[in-house]
Amino acid sequence: MRIRPANEDLDLAVIQSLYDEAYPEPVPKAAQIVKNQQVRMAETDDGEVVGFRAVSPTGGIWIGVAADHRREGIGRLVMVDALEYASSLGLSELVSRVLENSAGKAFCDQFQFKPYVHAVNRSLDLTNWDDSALALKREQAQQAGIQFKTYADFGDTPENQHRLYMLNKTLSATIPRDEPQEFIAFETYVQQRLANKVLPHEGIFIALDGDDWIGMSQISLEEGYSFHHMTGVLPAYRGQDIAQALKSLTIGFAQLNHRKIIYTFNEVGNAPMIAVNEIAGFREGQRFFLVRRKPLIPTT
Numbered sequence: 479m480r481i482r483p484a485n486e487d488l489d490l491a492v493i494q495s496l497y498d499e500a501y502p503e504p505v506p507k508a509a510q511i512v513k514n515q516q517v518r519m520a521e522t523d524d525g526e527v528v529g530f531r532a533v534s535p536t537g538g539i540w541i542g543v544a545a546d547h548r549r550e551g552i553g554r555l556v557m558v559d560a561l562e563y564a565s566s567l568g569l570s571e572l573v574s575r576v577l578e579n580s581a582g583k584a585f586c587d588q589f590q591f592k593p594y595v596h597a598v599n600r601s602l603d604l605t606n607w608d609d610s611a612l613a614l615k616r617e618q619a620q621q622a623g624i625q626f627k628t629y630a631d632f633g634d635t636p637e638n639q640h641r642l643y644m645l646n647k648t649l650s651a652t653i654p655r656d657e658p659q660e661f662i663a664f665e666t667y668v669q670q671r672l673a674n675k676v677l678p679h680e681g682i683f684i685a686l687d688g689d690d691w692i693g694m695s696q697i698s699l700e701e702g703y704s705f706h707h708m709t710g711v712l713p714a715y716r717g718q719d720i721a722q723a724l725k726s727l728t729i730g731f732a733q734l735n736h737r738k739i740i741y742t743f744n745e746v747g748n749a750p751m752i753a754v755n756e757i758a759g760f761r762e763g764q765r766f767f768l769v770r771r772k773p774l775i776p777t778t
């Protein structure tokens with residue numbers, strides 16, 4: 479068995495099939511992963527590719543082993559290789575995404591990855607999506623004096639970056655979670671959520687009461703689909719259908735940009751957001767965990 483760098487052409491099919499088989503939706507595109515992450519393949523002495531591992535510059539890790547070669551120690555081999563690489567990058571944390579009750583979860587448990595988010599996937603098929611119910615909520619919110627603008631309307635100034643960051647951070651702290659979660663640093667937020675070409679500023683909607691920013695939603699335009707990020711409304715403004723109004727704007731933005739499907743996920747205990755997504759028509763998918771560990775913990 480040897481571990482070697484992925485080949486950008488020859489290895490794509492096997493990497494894609496391993497993602498397709500076991501990754502919680504939306505399934506990554508192998509070509510993008512190979513381009514943007516460090517991917518290494520496990521190959522037998524006969525030249526058969528039997529697994530791979532991918533590590534992203536921000537500490538995302540994923541491992542896939544061919545179904546007929548599992549429990550032979552290949553996952554462990556590529557995990558150790560990935561952990562060494564992560565340490566060499568100086569990453570403080572590695573995170574992965576594993577389906578509930580899966581081999582991936584058992585495997586990650588074995589390597590001291592601890593769950594920090596327990597979530598359920600949702601998807602909205604836009605083929606025959608009917609906007610009328612949510613559009614009504616938007617009109618009602620507007621009649622009650624709430625305005626909606628995009629982040630692009632305000633402009634990407636340092637002041638607005640801080641404003642959005644603080645709103646998102648405040649909203650994120652109110653998500654019902656098993657375990658409190660630290661919000662990302664300001665610089666990371668700007669880099670990942672505001673200077674990321676799949677997250678256009680026209681797809682960030684802000685709800686306003688006068689000049690106050692009181693709610694937001696954000697959606698991406700990925701290749702072939704959209705991913706719905708944060709939707710949130712400050713506690714004092716809840717129960718007035720503002721989240722549904724924001725959702726109608728982000729969904730409309732995805733439609734306008736010819737996306738046919740929107741993915742999102744919710745923490746399993748986040749009943750209010752799950753209810754909003756159900757009203758919007760999002761169907762429930764598989765449950766999964768986000769898990770994490772420090773790269774430097776010794777493997778057992």
Ligand SMILES: CC(C)(COP(=O)(O)OP(=O)(O)OC[C@H]1O[C@@H](n2cnc3c(N)ncnc32)[C@H](O)[C@@H]1OP(=O)(O)O)[C@@H](O)C(=O)NCCC(=O)NCCS
Nearest residue numbers: 500541542543548549550551552553554581582584585588
């Ligand atoms: C998870 C996966 C990569 C494991 O690959 P593998 O080559 O079978 O793993 P290994 O043989 O090296 O297993 C290492 C240890 O993990 C644990 N483990 C692996 N699969 C397990 C399973 N199905 N049930 C319970 N424990 C398991 C065991 O402790 C195992 O050691 P042991 O066989 O000595 O008991 C493989 O099942 C897979 O490709 N699953 C789909 C992809 C996935 O979920 N990846 C997420 C992980 S990042």
